[in-house]
Amino acid sequence: MKLVLFEAKTVSDVRELLKEHLKNIRLKTEEVDLINSFGRVLAEDVISAEDIPGFNRSTVDGFAVIAQNTFGATDSLPALLTLTGEIMMGEKTKVKLLPNQTVKISTGGMLPENADSVVMIEYTQTLDSTTLCVEKPVAPGENVVSKGEDIKRGTVLFEKGHTIRPQDLGALASIGKDKVKVIAPPLISVLSTGDEVVSPNKPLKPGQVRDINTYAISGQVLKWGAKPETFGIIGDDYDKLYSAVKKALESSDVVLLSGGSSVGTRDHTVRVIENLGTPGVLAHGLPVKPGKPTVIAIVEGKPVIGLPGHPVSAMVIFELIVRPIISILLGRPENYGGLKVKAKISRNMSSAAGRQDFIRVHLEDRDGELWAVPILGKSGLISNMVEADGIAEIPSEKQGVLQGEWVEVELF
Amino acid sequence: MKLVLFEAKTVSDVRELLKEHLKNIRLKTEEVDLINSFGRVLAEDVISAEDIPGFNRSTVDGFAVIAQNTFGATDSLPALLTLTGEIMMGEKTKVKLLPNQTVKISTGGMLPENADSVVMIEYTQTLDSTTLCVEKPVAPGENVVSKGEDIKRGTVLFEKGHTIRPQDLGALASIGKDKVKVIAPPLISVLSTGDEVVSPNKPLKPGQVRDINTYAISGQVLKWGAKPETFGIIGDDYDKLYSAVKKALESSDVVLLSGGSSVGTRDHTVRVIENLGTPGVLAHGLPVKPGKPTVIAIVEGKPVIGLPGHPVSAMVIFELIVRPIISILLGRPENYGGLKVKAKISRNMSSAAGRQDFIRVHLEDRDGELWAVPILGKSGLISNMVEADGIAEIPSEKQGVLQGEWVEVELF
Numbered sequence: 124m125k126l127v128l129f130e131a132k133t134v135s136d137v138r139e140l141l142k143e144h145l146k147n148i149r150l151k152t153e154e155v156d157l158i159n160s161f162g163r164v165l166a167e168d169v170i171s172a173e174d175i176p177g178f179n180r181s182t183v184d185g186f187a188v189i190a191q192n193t194f195g196a197t198d199s200l201p202a203l204l205t206l207t208g209e210i211m212m213g214e215k216t217k218v219k220l221l222p223n224q225t226v227k228i229s230t231g232g233m234l235p236e237n238a239d240s241v242v243m244i245e246y247t248q249t250l251d252s253t254t255l256c257v258e259k260p261v262a263p264g265e266n267v268v269s270k271g272e273d274i275k276r277g278t279v280l281f282e283k284g285h286t287i288r289p290q291d292l293g294a295l296a297s298i299g300k301d302k303v304k305v306i307a308p309p310l311i312s313v314l315s316t317g318d319e320v321v322s323p324n325k326p327l328k329p330g331q332v333r334d335i336n337t338y339a340i341s342g343q344v345l346k347w348g349a350k351p352e353t354f355g356i357i358g359d360d361y362d363k364l365y366s367a368v369k370k371a372l373e374s375s376d377v378v379l380l381s382g383g384s385s386v387g388t389r390d391h392t393v394r395v396i397e398n399l400g401t402p403g404v405l406a407h408g409l410p411v412k413p414g415k416p417t418v419i420a421i422v423e424g425k426p427v428i429g430l431p432g433h434p435v436s437a438m439v440i441f442e443l444i445v446r447p448i449i450s451i452l453l454g455r456p457e458n459y460g461g462l463k464v465k466a467k468i469s470r471n472m473s474s475a476a477g478r479q480d481f482i483r484v485h486l487e488d489r490d491g492e493l494w495a496v497p498i499l500g501k502s503g504l505i506s507n508m509v510e511a512d513g514i515a516e517i518p519s520e521k522q523g524v525l526q527g528e529w530v531e532v533e534l535f
Numbered sequence: 536m537k538l539v540l541f542e543a544k545t546v547s548d549v550r551e552l553l554k555e556h557l558k559n560i561r562l563k564t565e566e567v568d569l570i571n572s573f574g575r576v577l578a579e580d581v582i583s584a585e586d587i588p589g590f591n592r593s594t595v596d597g598f599a600v601i602a603q604n605t606f607g608a609t610d611s612l613p614a615l616l617t618l619t620g621e622i623m624m625g626e627k628t629k630v631k632l633l634p635n636q637t638v639k640i641s642t643g644g645m646l647p648e649n650a651d652s653v654v655m656i657e658y659t660q661t662l663d664s665t666t667l668c669v670e671k672p673v674a675p676g677e678n679v680v681s682k683g684e685d686i687k688r689g690t691v692l693f694e695k696g697h698t699i700r701p702q703d704l705g706a707l708a709s710i711g712k713d714k715v716k717v718i719a720p721p722l723i724s725v726l727s728t729g730d731e732v733v734s735p736n737k738p739l740k741p742g743q744v745r746d747i748n749t750y751a752i753s754g755q756v757l758k759w760g761a762k763p764e765t766f767g768i769i770g771d772d773y774d775k776l777y778s779a780v781k782k783a784l785e786s787s788d789v790v791l792l793s794g795g796s797s798v799g800t801r802d803h804t805v806r807v808i809e810n811l812g813t814p815g816v817l818a819h820g821l822p823v824k825p826g827k828p829t830v831i832a833i834v835e836g837k838p839v840i841g842l843p844g845h846p847v848s849a850m851v852i853f854e855l856i857v858r859p860i861i862s863i864l865l866g867r868p869e870n871y872g873g874l875k876v877k878a879k880i881s882r883n884m885s886s887a888a889g890r891q892d893f894i895r896v897h898l899e900d901r902d903g904e905l906w907a908v909p910i911l912g913k914s915g916l917i918s919n920m921v922e923a924d925g926i927a928e929i930p931s932e933k934q935g936v937l938q939g940e941w942v943e944v945e946l947f
Contacts, residue, residue, distance in 0.1 A: 162757070175917075178741055216742070280921070289751050289753075296746060297846075318624045324713035327711070330624070330627045330628070332592070334708060337708070339702055342700065342702070342705070346701055432642065464876060
C-alpha cells in the first residue's frame with residue numbers, strides 16, 4: 124500500500140480548504156415557474172418593484188370614514204354619517220369622502236380618497252339608505268393596511284441563496300414574480316466499491332453484503348437539494364475504478380465513493396484520485412468518530428470524496444463534509460443545515476481529546492426537559508441509524524460528557 | 536346572506552369529525568424504485584426476510600481467531616498462531632479454523648468456521664509466512680458483527696405510514712428491497728376566489744391584489760407530501776364557483792378554497808358547498824386567531840375547506856386542519872407534523888379564553904436559552920410570515936402568556 128502522509132486536518136480545516144478551492148466556481152442558474160420554485164435556492168436578490176398593498180386596503184367589513192368624524196361616538200350618542208354608496212371590490216373608486224360622509228367597504232376593498240380608517244360593521248347601525256350611526260370611534264389607520272405597509276417598493280424581500288418555503292411563494296406572488304431564477308441542483312455521482320458488495324435486487328451469497336451506501340447517500344443528496352447520479356458497484360479493480368471515476372467527473376459536479384472496506388479497495392481509491400488530476404488528495408483521514416478513513420480531494424476543480432465504507436460513518440462524513448460542499452454549489456449560506464436542539468445527555472460518554480465524536484441518540488421528553496439517550500452498538504449497524512432521532516456531538520476539545528450535561532443534537 | 540348556525544367547534548372537535556368521515560377511505564398505493572421512495576410514505580410494514588448481516592462479519596482489518604487462543608497474550612509474551620491463509624472478500628471461505636490457527640481477514644470479510652473474533656492488525660506481528668504473534672487478547676465476539684446482529688430475520692423494520700429518510704433507504708437496501716410500495720400522493724385542488732384578486736403575471740390595477748394564497752397553499756401542500764392542482768382565480772360569481780368546485784371534486788381528493796374576502800364571496804362559498812352534496816358544511820368559523828372565518832365541509836366523502844382570505848390566516852388554518860387531512864390520506868401517524876421546540880416568550884401576550892392564538896415569532900438564542908420574540912403587526916401581512924421562524928401557540932384554556940413563560944413553537 125502506498126503510504127500517504129498528511130498532517131492531520133480537522134473537519135473545519137478541510138471545510139476551509141474546500142471553500143478556498145471552490146470559491147471561483149460559477150453556479151448554474153435556471154428560471155422556473157413560481158410554483159416549481161418551492162424548496163429551490165434563489166439565484167439573485169428579490170427586490171419588490173411595487174408597494175404592497177398598492178393602495179390603502181380595508182382589513183374588515185364595514186364603513187370607510189374620516190376617523191376624526193367618529194371621535195367621541197358611543198352607543199347612546201352615535202356619530203351620524205351620510206352613507207354615499209359602496210366600494211366595489213377590485214376597482215378604483217371615484218368616491219372622495221367629504222367631512223361626515225362614509226361608504227360601505229368589504230375586507231380587501233380600496234379606501235376612497237380622504238378616508239383614513241374603517242369602522243367595523245358590528246359597531247354601526249344603518250338608519251336609512253343614506254344615514255349611518257357609528258357607535259364607537261376609530262383611530263386614524265385603524266382596520267387599514269396602508270399602501271406599502273406590507274412590502275415597501277425597493278425592499279430586498281429575499282437575498283440570493285435563500286431556500287424557498289411555502290410563505291415565500293406567497294410573498295413572491297404578492298410582488299408579481301411568476302418566474303423565479305434559481306440555482307440548478309448540482310449533480311453528485313455516487314459510486315460504491317468492493318468485491319463483497321452486491322446490488323439490493325440480487326440474492327446474497329455467503330460473504331456478500333448489499334449496497335447500502337448508494338441508497339443512504341443518494342437520500343442525503345436529495346435531502347439537501349442536489350441530484351444523485353448512481354454508478355452502481357465497482358469491483359475491486361484499479362482500471363475499472365479509474366474509468367468509472369473519470370466518467371463520473373466528466374458528467375457531474377462532485378464524485379462520492381464509498382462502500383468497499385477492504386484494504387485493496389481503499390488503496391485503489393487514493394491511487395485513482397492521485398492519477399486523475401491535480402491537486403488531488405487534500406486530506407486523508409479525519410479526527411472524527413465514526414468516520415476516520417475519509418479521503419478528501421479536488422480533481423481539476425471538482426471535489427472527489429472517499430467516504431468510509433461503514434454506512435453510519437459514511438452518513439456522518441456526508442453531513443460534515445459533503446453537505447457544506449452542496450451548500451457552496453447551491454450558493455446557500457455557509458451555516459445552512461439541519462435543525463439543532465439542545466438536550467441533556469442521559470449517560471456519561473467518553474471521547475478522545477482532539478477527536479470529534481458523533482453519537483446517535485433518541486430524544487426523550489422527561490418532565491418538559493429534552494434528554495438525548497445514546498443508542499449504543501457497533502457503528503456499522505444501519506439499524507442504529509434507523510432508530511436514532513439525531514446525532515449529538517462531543518466537540519474535539521472535550522474528553523467526554525457527563526450525564527446531565529447539555530449537548531447539541533442535530534435532528535434527522 | 537344565508538345564516539348558518541352551528542355550535543362553535545374547537546379545532547380538535549373538527550379534526551375528530553374529519554377523521555370519522557375519512558375513516559373508511561381507501562388509500563391509493565404505488566410501487567416505486569428504492570431511490571425514488573425518498574420522502575414517500577410506506578404503504579405496508581417492511582419485514583426483513585433475512586438476517587443482516589447474513590454471516591459473522593469482521594469490522595476491522597486483522598486476523599480471525601478463536602478468542603480463547605489469545606487469552607493472556609502480551610507484548611512480551613505473545614500468543615503464537617499458525618497463519619493458514621487469507622479470507623477473500625465477498626466469498627464463502629472453505630477454511631475451518633483448528634485450535635491455534637488464524638487467517639488474515641479484511642474489514643467486511645466473512646469469518647471462517649470456528650473463528651469467533653478478530654485481532655486488529657495493529658496488535659499482531661507476522662514472524663514468517665505461517666506464524667503470527669498476537670500481542671493482545673480478544674474477547675469472543677470482539678470486532679465482529681454476528682449474523683443477524685444488525686437486523687434479525689422477521690423483524691418489522693418499518694411500520695406502514697413511516698416517511699422514508701436517507702438512512703431508511705440504506706436499511707431497505709440492506710434487506711434487498713429494490714422496489715417499495717408507497718402511498719400515492721393525494722391530489723389537492725387549490726382555488727382562489729374574489730373579484731379583486733389577480734394572477735401574479737398580470738399588472739395590478741388600483742384596488743386589485745395578487746393571488747398570494749394559491750402559491751403559499753400549494754407550497755404547504757408540497758411540503759407535506761401531497762400534490763397541488765391549481766385552478767386559478769374564480770370571480771365573485773355563484774355559477775362559476777359552483778362549476779369550478781364541482782370539477783375540482785371530480786379530479787382531486789381534497790378541495791381548498793381561499794382568497795376572496797368580500798362578504799359576497801364568502802357567502803357563495805358556503806352556498807356552493809351546501810348545494811354540491813352531503814353532508815356539506817360541518818363547521819363554520821373556528822375559535823382560532825388568526826383564522827376565524829373557516830368553512831369545514833365533507834362533500835360525498837371528500838373534504839372541502841374554505842380557508843380565510845388573509846394569507847397568514849389561511850396558512851395557519853392549513854396547518855391546523857388540512858395537514859391532518861393529508862396525514863390521514865397518506866396513512867401517516869396522527870401526530871405527524873412539523874418540529875416543535877420550547878422557547879420563552881419575550882413579552883406578555885394576551886389572548887381570549889376559549890380561543891387558540893397563534894403568534895408568529897423569531898427565535899433567538901440568549902445565553903444558551905431559546906427565546907421566542909413575537910413579530911407584531913397586522914395578520915394579513917405576508918412579510919410577517921417571511922420574517923418568522925415559527926409559530927407559537929397560546930392554548931385555548933389560557934388568557935395569555937407572561938414574559939418569560941415557556942411556549943411551544945412549531946418551526947417552519
